[in-house]
Amino acid sequence: xxxxxxxxRAVDIDVDPNTPLLWAIRENVGLTxxxxxxxxxxCGACTVHVDGVATRSCAxxxxxxxxxxxxxxxxxxxxxxxxxxxxxxxxxxxxxxGYCQSGMIMAVAELLKNKPKPTDAxxxxxxxxxxxxxxxxxxRAAIHAAANA
Amino acid sequence: xxxxxxxxxxSFVIGSAAAGGGLxxxxxxxxxxxxxxxxxxxxxxxxxxxxxxxxxxxxxxARSEMGQGTITGLAQLxxxxxxxxxxxxxxxxxxxxxxxxxxxxxxxYSTGGSRGIRESHEYVRQGGAAARLMLLQAAANEWKxxxxxxxxxxxxxxxxxxxxxxxxxxxxxxSKLPVPEKPALKDPKNWKIAGKxxxxxxxxxxxxxxxIYGFDLKMPGMLIATIKECPVFGGKVKSFDAxxxxxxxxxxxxxxxxxxxxxxVADTFWQAKTALDALPIVxxxxxxxxVSSASIAEWLRAGLDADxxxxxxxxxxxxxxxxxxxxxxxAVYSYPYQNHVCMEPMNATALYTPDKCExxxxxxxxxxxxxxxxxxxxxxxxxxxxxxxxxxxxxxRRGGFQDxxxxxxxxxxxxxxxxxxxxxxxxEDMVQGRYHPVMQCKxxxxxxxxxxxxxxxxxxxxxxxLASVRPQVVEQDKGRDALTFQGVFQSxxxxxxxxxxxxxxxxxxRNPHVPPGFWRGVNINQNCxxxxxxxxxxxAAAGQDPLTFRRKLMDKHPRNLAVLNAVAExxxxxxxxxxxxxxxxxxxxxxxxxxxxxxxxxxxxxKIKVHRIVAATDATYAVNPAQIDRQVAGxxxxxxxxxxxxxxxxxxxxxxxxxxxxxxxxxxxxxxxVETISMPSGGSGPWGxxxxxxxxxxxxxxxxxxxxxxxxRIRSFPLKNHKLQIA
Numbered sequence: 001x002x003x004x005x006x007x008x009r010a011v012d013i014d015v016d017p018n019t020p021l022l023w024a025i026r027e028n029v030g031l032t033x034x035x036x037x038x039x040x041x042x043c044g045a046c047t048v049h050v051d052g053v054a055t056r057s058c059a060x061x062x063x064x065x066x067x068x069x070x071x072x073x074x075x076x077x078x079x080x081x082x083x084x085x086x087x088x089x090x091x092x093x094x095x096x097x098g099y100c101q102s103g104m105i106m107a108v109a110e111l112l113k114n115k116p117k118p119t120d121a122x123x124x125x126x127x128x129x130x131x132x133x134x135x136x137x138x139x140r141a142a143i144h145a146a147a148n149a
Numbered sequence: 150x151x152x153x154x155x156x157x158x159x160s161f162v163i164g165s166a167a168a169g170g171g172l173x174x175x176x177x178x179x180x181x182x183x184x185x186x187x188x189x190x191x192x193x194x195x196x197x198x199x200x201x202x203x204x205x206x207x208x209x210x211a212r213s214e215m216g217q218g219t220i221t222g223l224a225q226l227x228x229x230x231x232x233x234x235x236x237x238x239x240x241x242x243x244x245x246x247x248x249x250x251x252x253x254x255x256x257x258y259s260t261g262g263s264r265g266i267r268e269s270h271e272y273v274r275q276g277g278a279a280a281r282l283m284l285l286q287a288a289a290n291e292w293k294x295x296x297x298x299x300x301x302x303x304x305x306x307x308x309x310x311x312x313x314x315x316x317x318x319x320x321x322x323x324s325k326l327p328v329p330e331k332p333a334l335k336d337p338k339n340w341k342i343a344g345k346x347x348x349x350x351x352x353x354x355x356x357x358x359x360x361i362y363g364f365d366l367k368m369p370g371m372l373i374a375t376i377k378e379c380p381v382f383g384g385k386v387k388s389f390d391a392x393x394x395x396x397x398x399x400x401x402x403x404x405x406x407x408x409x410x411x412x413x414v415a416d417t418f419w420q421a422k423t424a425l426d427a428l429p430i431v432x433x434x435x436x437x438x439x440v441s442s443a444s445i446a447e448w449l450r451a452g453l454d455a456d457x458x459x460x461x462x463x464x465x466x467x468x469x470x471x472x473x474x475x476x477x478x479x480a481v482y483s484y485p486y487q488n489h490v491c492m493e494p495m496n497a498t499a500l501y502t503p504d505k506c507e508x509x510x511x512x513x514x515x516x517x518x519x520x521x522x523x524x525x526x527x528x529x530x531x532x533x534x535x536x537x538x539x540x541x542x543x544x545x546r547r548g549g550f551q552d553x554x555x556x557x558x559x560x561x562x563x564x565x566x567x568x569x570x571x572x573x574x575x576x577e578d579m580v581q582g583r584y585h586p587v588m589q590c591k592x593x594x595x596x597x598x599x600x601x602x603x604x605x606x607x608x609x610x611x612x613x614x615l616a617s618v619r620p621q622v623v624e625q626d627k628g629r630d631a632l633t634f635q636g637v638f639q640s641x642x643x644x645x646x647x648x649x650x651x652x653x654x655x656x657x658x659r660n661p662h663v664p665p666g667f668w669r670g671v672n673i674n675q676n677c678x679x680x681x682x683x684x685x686x687x688x689a690a691a692g693q694d695p696l697t698f699r700r701k702l703m704d705k706h707p708r709n710l711a712v713l714n715a716v717a718e719x720x721x722x723x724x725x726x727x728x729x730x731x732x733x734x735x736x737x738x739x740x741x742x743x744x745x746x747x748x749x750x751x752x753x754x755x756k757i758k759v760h761r762i763v764a765a766t767d768a769t770y771a772v773n774p775a776q777i778d779r780q781v782a783g784x785x786x787x788x789x790x791x792x793x794x795x796x797x798x799x800x801x802x803x804x805x806x807x808x809x810x811x812x813x814x815x816x817x818x819x820x821x822x823v824e825t826i827s828m829p830s831g832g833s834g835p836w837g838x839x840x841x842x843x844x845x846x847x848x849x850x851x852x853x854x855x856x857x858x859x860x861x862r863i864r865s866f867p868l869k870n871h872k873l874q875i876a
Binding site for chain 1: 349353358423491493576782815819
């Protein structure tokens with residue numbers, strides 16, 4: 001059993017406590033915007049916020065999420081108003097295949113919360129997500145645009 | 150299966166799970182299974198265009214979307230000829246089964262070799278133009294005025310005396326008219342939609358988590374499978390002890406799949422994976438269990454001087470020129486196995502009943518997937534279909550190979566009526582790849598006493614992709630794999646970009662047991678390293694500037710020269726580089742595009758910093774400049790990741806690297822600034838591709854700059870093997 005909050009809704013799921021939070025979110029809660037890419041916290045495709053902290057959910061057991069507030073990509077927008085990172089992503093047409101972008105956006109959203117005007121060095125040291133399509137040039141431009149939005 | 154509700158493809162999540170106990174139940178499908186074959190939009194104007202009464206224009210797209218923007222580019226071309234209002238344009242994918250039923254009305258579904266746009270632009274534009282003519286004729290009939298007096302613009306038709314109607318209003322009547330054959334196309338000079346940096350389809354879904362990938366599919370009653378295939382290629386399952394895991398929570402079935410694999414089916418992926426990890430499996434590793442990277446390299450090395458080789462390009466007598474040279478330069482290069490590492494691992498969802506087999510799959514080739522469904526299900530074509538899903542990366546892995554489709558259908562066949570979603574782990578994806586082939590290359594250049602290049606012999610030794618995946622093509626070519634010579638071939642879309650008086654480019658084919666496959670760029674990647682790094686070596690031996698040296702060999706290659714000159718000018722080749730910065734160049738013709746790259750690099754100890762890349766592309770026409778920018782920039786991430794980190798090592802017959810911890814990929818901190826020059830030269834010749842070509846200049850441009858910075862020439866890859874890092 002695990003009880004936590006996802007995007008403001010309380011969930012109570014019957015799942016092995018060792019199940020990674022990623023799979024609990026995807027399969028038990030049913031929100032598939034958070035992606036599996038590696039399972040070993042390397043690529044960042046599974047990034048969600050756990051009590052506001054960007055966390056790679058593929059290597060985070062659901063038992064550790066007990067009582068926590070989880071935000072996924074589906075919960076980043078406020079109603080129909082997209083988060084400024086999502087808005088900048090649309091304006092700069094960041095996604096190519098898009099598979100890694102949920103995690104990328106969640107990582108960037110946390111960066112901007114902690115550092116509203118990040119430098120390139122801040123971006124380099126914080127955003128370590130893998131994108132195989134190679135969207136980084138647009139990612140960097142969109143981060144700066146979101147910071148100035 | 151029960152009847153599925155009809156779904157709006159722009160709002161995918163249907164009945165998404167209530168957050169509560171147990172499993173989330175609901176539909177998450179890009180489209181319903183029935184809709185796809187029986188419910189293509191209507192009324193259609195020819196096979197490519199549908200205009201609905203509300204003026205919505207639906208463009209049919211046969212090629213796949215995997216991030217390269219092809220569907221948007223194709224829709225732009227159709228909408229251009231149709232004279233559509235772009236804001237009303239959407240798209241749909243006719244299924245491969247429907248294509249078969251209609252005698253391949255939509256032609257090829259293959260989306261590899263950078264061919265999505267360049268090989269279908271003519272017939273899809275004709276489809277748009279034909280639909281426009283039908284709409285005009287329908288309006289002319291209604292108004293009883295000669296069609297020549299009517300004009301279509303922005304989804305509106307106007308005629309004499311202020312007559313005006315919209316496409317939607319006459320579409321039904323237009324759909325009953327004959328489809329004009331081979332209508333005239335617009336002069337690209339007059340394009341208003343094509344050629345513009347129009348925003349691509351699907352971005353909002355991709356930033357809100359709403360885009361449904363194959364991994365995300367949900368169907369009522371669906372179970373999840375995961376699989377392990379014998380890690381030694383060519384090996385088989387000997388035995389497995391299902392009883393050890395069948396009682397584990399959620400496990401529904403443990404089964405052998407074909408001769409080579411074992412799968413676990415469970416309620417959830419995590420349950421299936423946990424059980425499969427715990428399942429004792431004994432493999433019969435077969436005859437390849439002792440093969441290693443070293444033994445493969447040794448075999449390839451012997452090919453560098455072997456007598457027998459297939460010729461890809463030849464003029465004069467290179468061997469005689471080398472024998473009589475005043476000066477000879479020789480170098481041996483090598484290139485490793487590499488995995489595609491699509492961010493979304495391989496997957497497919499299959500639903501089998503004795504009457505029908507349907508598969509939902511992210512695929513680069515819907516028809517290839519369809520053929521796999523037929524073969525694996527044993528059902529006839531009219532009882533099979535494939536529903537294409539946008540891909541989480543493709544890069545060549547999801548085209549010619551449909552191994553995961555075979556697996557999913559075989560599992561589903563054991564559980565009729567239950568949808569089976571087969572998901573590969575990253576580890577399975579890494580060790581069951583279809584790898585970028587291994588290749589070695591011996592380059593020999595001959596100079597006369599005045600430092601003129603008089604002869605060049607490029608001997609490739611290594612693996613053929615086609616011998617493995619399309620052996621009939623190799624057989625027809627008397628054993629040669631012409632694809633091996635991408636970028637250095639005698640003619641065609643991969644023609645060599647130099648003229649050398651005595652030239653021999655040949656290939657000693659050596660096919661290890663590791664399965665090779667198409668890759669982003671594939672053989673242009675190593676061939677461009679071999680030829681373009683060696684050109685710098687030759688220039689150095691001749692005491693000449695690398696650009697000047699190249700230009701002397703490029704008189705007969707004006708489009709190669711134009712892109713090379715463009716990057717040289719932009720990078721400032723004729724001006725001194727800033728302190729500590731070194732520059733390198735490379736160019737090639739690839740997938741009918743002419744591309745060149747220039748790099749600015751600095752080196753501090755074992756750290757290489759790539760400061761700036763300039764990349765030029767002449768693809769004949771530029772359909773969407775914004776997407777070209779993105780594809781070109783992305784190709785350097787792919788190419789430089791391959792250069793710095795990526796090697797699949799073979800040990801005991803299997804691949805050693807199983808995840809990103811040992812098979813790294815570029816992060817944002819390492820991304821150089823990429824400046825794209827798109828310089829389409831137009832004309833009536835074949836169009837070039839965009840998704841792959843510039844990848845090939847990434848590594849040689851950087852390595853040429855590195856050699857200039859350090860005086861050291863690196864000839865084997867990746868650079869991590871030389872303890873070199875990217876800063």
